[in-house]
Amino acid sequence: MKNISFRQLRSLLAIETHGKIVEAAKVLGLTAPAVTLQLKQLEAEAGVQLFERMAHGMYPTEAGRAVLSAARDIEDRLQLLGDEINAFKGVKRGRIAVGAVSTVRYFASAMQNAFAAEFPDIDLDLIIDRRTETIERLKNRTIDIALVGRPPRDISVRAAIFGEHSLVVVAPPHHPLVGQHGISKADIAGEHFIVRGSGSSTRIWFERFMAEIPGRAAGPNTEMELVEDIKRAVMADTGLAFLAAHSVAEEVQAGKIAILDVAGLPIRRQWFAVSRTDRAMTPVMTAFQEFLTRHSGQFLPEALPA
Structure with a gap:
């Protein structure tokens, strides 16, 4: 050969x-x-x-x-060599492909605009999809970095924390539990929930949170893949939902959705920028990861009970 x-x-x-x-x-x-x-x-x-x-x-x-x-x-190695040569020249230019789970869409525009302002010579290609597809792209090397709520375990990765997000239970604003304090899991166990697909992080955490209520995680539930569909179902008084707080920040501010004060919530989780350990970090990848760490507070919205 x-x-x-x-x-x-x-x-x-x-x-x-x-x-x-x-x-x-x-x-x-x-x-x-x-x-x-x-x-x-x-x-x-x-x-x-x-x-x-x-x-x-x-x-x-x-x-x-x-x-x-x-x-x-x-x-990949030739691309890395080109980036390294540019780094020796003091050049921060190039392209980076970033994959992200679906809830990143709620701060994607702010993140992209801030990155473009700081690094105008770096083209950021952002692909937002379900977790399964995002991790598959990382495995297939079609993206450089993945933005996820939990790093994958079946491939070796380096994971850098760049912020937090919170998981909460949301309801239509006129729901009887809205305004109550210290709501127990038993109080919401009989409620109908609209849940994400089985592979999503929010679904996994919902099942963990309700695990002490026998059989509760299995139903009564309605499964929907898209967060936007779940939010519309909640606003239509179809049921409660367990979602990332930043994904409902706009609706909470507008009074269309309320966050319930449930004991043990919010669950605070971290955002990770994940890359493969068998691939060297290029200067462009490093620039993007350091940018996330420095500026995540600028584009990570939050919505929590008062």
């Missing part, structure tokens, strides 16, 4: 991304025969077939996936 070139590896990555040699050639600015030749040369060097040629496109073989993984590692 000593004769493999960067050009061949980039062609291989382009074929994987676009699924067809013709499309890969367009992106690379080459002809289709040239890309085909590079693939054949790479397969000859490896001594194995790297792609299956199907009617609907090109699909990597098991050997192909191994070579693609090495190609991505090399691309």
Whole structure:
């Protein structure tokens, strides 16, 4: 494998991304025969077939996936080298891909605006999605940093705390429990709850919080994936909800939702900026992580009982 070139590896990555040699050639600015030749040369060097040629496109073989993984590692290292050279020059410019769980959307704009003002030469690509998809992107190296409420346990990561968030029980403003103090878990055990999906952190913490009430975590509940749908259901008097306080800050301020004073709440949790330990921190990644630590208070809203 000593004769493999960067050009061949980039062609291989382009074929994987676009699924067809013709499309890969367009992106690379080459002809289709040239890309085909590079693939054949790479397969000859490896001594194995790297792609299956199907009617609907090109699909990597098991050997192909191994070579693609090495190609991505090399691309990452070259990107890191470029960032390191820029750092030696005193340049803070480049691009960073950040994945974030869905509740980050409630402070995403403020965070992006503040970062852009401090680092105008760094392009921040922010992808907001469910936790499962965000962690999968981190595993697949399609993002540099993930913003999550708890670090994953199935891959080795470095995790930097950049702020806190609180978990609370919310209700429609006219609910009988609104205004009462020291509400017990037993008092809310019979209430209908609208809960997040089973993979979300708020769902996990709701189940932990209600664990001492036998069978309560299992129902009566209505499951909704989106926080916005849950908030609308609460405002429509469909039930109570267990949510991050910052996700309801606007509705609480407007008097559309109330936070109940439940004993043992709020549960204070931390925000983490997570990156893979098998990847060196680039200057751009370091700049973003340090920015979060310094300025999180500027864009992390809060809403707590009076």
